[in-house]
Amino acid sequence: MTSQKRDELVIGAEPRVDLLPPEVLAARQSRSTRRALGLGVIGVLVLTLGAIGGSSLLAASANQDLVAAQNRTTDLLTQQQKYMEVRKVQDQVKVVQAAQQVGASTEIDWRDYLVKVQQTLPPEVSLKVITVDSASPLAAYAQSTAPLQGARIATLSFTADSPTLPQVPSWLDSLAKLPGFVDAVPGSVTLDQQSKTYTVNIVMHINQDAYTKRFGTEEKK
Known part of the structure; x- marks a missing residue:
């Protein structure tokens, strides 16, 4: 049995005709684009601020290490000052030993x-x-x-x-x-x-x- 499709008029259906002018549609698309670009800029800004913060933390840590190393160097120099006299005596002993070696280099009993x-x-x-x-x-x-x-x-x-x-x-x-x-x-x-x-x-x-x-x-x- 063959049924034929007939055109039927549906009462109360959603209208399918868009009567808005093209300029309105273009403005909507432009707002969407601007919104996406704004979100992208915000994301880049957040990443930049995060990188700056990380660099600042690393710089602060490196500066602390530098200060600690400088303090250690100062301590070592202070300790060396205590042994300056000992080093002078050691140097004098080396000079005397060298003089003995030179002076006795041609010695015969x-x-x-x-x-x-x-x-x-x-x-x-x-x-x-x-x-x-x-x-x-x-x-x-x-x-x-x-x-x-x-x-x-x-x-x-x-x-x-x-x-x-x-x-x-x-x-x-x-x-x-x-x-x-x-x-x-x-x-x-x-x-x-x-x-x-x-x-x-x-x-x-x-x-x-x-x-x-x-x-x-x-x-x-």
Whole structure:
């Protein structure tokens, strides 16, 4: 069965015709837009104020930390003032120690060294005249210009008396065992007719191995 749609007149229905002019509709849309923009501006303002507040808090915290650090520094400086005298004494001790090291850098215990020289000689031979020429902390020791001669820091010249004809080569071999020995040059051998005593002149050169090094810096292990 087919039903046909008929046009019916509905009484009391909502009117569908908008009779407002377009300018009114545009004004409504403009107000909505302005309202949205206003809300956006307010939101941005709130965020900006929040960021400013956070930055202010961070700046205040950083300023407090700075003040605390400055106060700590002031306290440390005040405490250091109490130990200024101790530091001065420590500095003076270091200066004295440095002076000792420099002053004793060329020190040789000649008394002990000459005893060792005497011990290298035969029992009947004795040292008679001894001359020492050594380096100083303020000037370098003059070196020989002759080739094939080793570096030296001191020269020991001595005269030995012997009742018998001395065996000079054996003496030189014994002297070579002394600490710091570089070389030894024998001089003339003379005989005193009255005392029947032989006299030998020897010039010996010594290197830095003979230094006592009393104030040397010990190596840390």
